[in-house]
Amino acid sequence: MSLLLTHTKYRFLETIRVPIAVVGNTFFPSASMLFFVVPFAGDDPLVATLATGSMMTFSVMSTALFTHGLGVADDRAQPWDPYMRTLPAGPWPRFGSNILNGLIMTLLGILPVLVIAATLTEATVTPAQLLLGLGALLVASIPFTLIGLFVGYLLPAKAAIAVVQLVLLPMAVGGGLLMSPTDPPAFIAAVAPFLPTRGGAELVWAAVGGPAPRALPLVMLAVWTVVAGALAVWAYRRDEGRRFS
Template sequence: MSLVLTNARFHLLETLRVPIAVLGSTFFPAASMLFFVVPFTGDDPAGATFATASMVTFAVMTSNLFGYGVGVAADRAEPWDPYTRTLPAGPGPRFGGRIIAGLAMTFLSLLPVFLIAAFLTAAHTTVAGLLLGVGAAFVAAVPFTFMGLAIGYALPMKAALAVAQIIFFPLAFLGGLLSAPRQAPSFVEAVAPYLPTRGAVELMWAAVGDFPLRPLSVAMLGVWTVAAGAMAAWAYHRDEGRRFR
């Protein structure tokens, strides 16, 4: 466990030494709250609550897709990464430390969203709803973490950035993150249940408000999680085989 925490500390310090990386992870969710949620649904308690949950899912997806996708690809280009992968500790401490650091950066990106929702909107939930929302954010982070790791281990940094950008917006729009519950265009409502973003945001909506979970959305979130995990494992072993055998 000490090696995991050491690796987590290393990744956090490396990120914090580049302030623009921290600013980038917090800016887009906060800007989306200020430009889209506060003016349009800020005075509606239910609307603001669901919109805040959507922005939390948006932040989780952004932080993990780009944080792991670009971060892992950038690390692979540095000489330090292949050296650490030859050490006898194995991949566990590196993976564990990276996951802990990624979760810390994810929840840092959520802080402005919570503050804007609390002080500039009528969003509200119970203490139990807030705790369930935090748990839902952890669950929602898993498939996007795996996606980011798959991108980072499979592609060089420039390609990883481009692929993360290409994946990001379609998943957000077609998953219904930019629309209120049941108010997305019909073609979005038809496609959304099959995407991981929809399952993730429905977990958030159900946690903080009165929204019935759809079994299809939750099942597809599980399918995407397993598939993305398999892709991440494949990408890691492929990279290991190319560089160290």
Template sequence: MHLTLVHTRYQLLETIRIPIAVIGSAFFPAVSMLFFVVPFAGDDPVAATYATASMVTFAVMTSNLFQYGIGVSEDRAQPWDPYTRTLPAGAFPRFAGRVLAGLVMLILPIIPVVIIAAVGTEATITLGGLLAGLGSVVLISIPFTLMGLAIGYALPSKAALAVAQVLFFPLAFGGGLLSAPGSAPGFIEIIAPYLPTRGAVELMWAAVGDFDPNPVSLIALVGWIVVLAVLAVWAYRRDEGRRFS
């Protein structure tokens, strides 16, 4: 546990020392709030609350995709990463430290979304809803963490960057993150329940408001978690086999 915390601290310091990485993780969710939520749903308390939950989901997705997808692939190119795998403690402390650091870093892109919602919209939330929302943030980070890890361990840094950039907007739009519940275009409503972003955002909607998640979306989300976990383990073992066998 001590080694895990040491690696967590190292990962956090490494990220914070590059301010643009911190600013970049908060940029897209904050801009999306300003352009899509404040002018169109800001005056409606219910719509603004759901839209804020959608933007929090968007922030979780983008943060995990870029932090793990690009961060892991860049670390694999450095000599420090293979060296830590040869140490007696193994790779687990560094891996666990990366995951814990990722959970801490999730706070950074969420803060501006919440501030914009509080200042520029009529969104409201109860204390119970706030606590449920925080728990949902941890839960919905799982599939996107696994997705980022799969990308990071499977691809070199340039390819990982391209794949993360290609994935994040279609997942957001296709999952209905940029529209209110039930108001997305028809073809989006058809495909949305089968994307991980839809199950994730419906959990957030249920946490902050009176929304009943679609069972199909939740089943699909569990399926995505299983598939992405298998892909992440496969990518990790494939990378380990190539560089250490």
């Protein structure tokens, strides 16, 4: 346990010492808030709240994909990674610290969105809704964490960054995060339920006072989570076999 915290501490230090990485992590969702949500939906409490939920989901996806996709691919390229395996610790402190650090970065990523929503829009939540919403964001981040790990263990860093970017935007737009939650264009309405984004987003919306989630997006969220989990485990084992057997 103390080793897990030690690993997390130093991994976090490594991350925040590159400030541009932290800025990049928070930029898109915050910028989208400022450009799209504040001017167009800022005055209606429910619309602003749901749009804030969408941007937070976007932020959480982005952090999960980048932290794990790029982070793991980068780690694998560093000789420091095999060195750490010679230390007297199992693989869990390293793996766990990656997940914990991802969560910390996720929190850092949604914080500016939360601040913008609270100060510049009419968005409003009760403390219970806020907690529920954070829980829903956590669930929404799981498939993207697993996709990130899959990409990170499968590809070299340069390929991973491209793939992560290719995955992020279509998933966010296709899932309807940048549209009205209740009245999306026909194409998005047709595609969205089959993307992992939508199930997560509907959970977040429901948590903060929006409509109840529909069954299809939730089932697809579960399917994506299971499939991405299987792929992540496969890629992890494959990497272990190549580098450490």
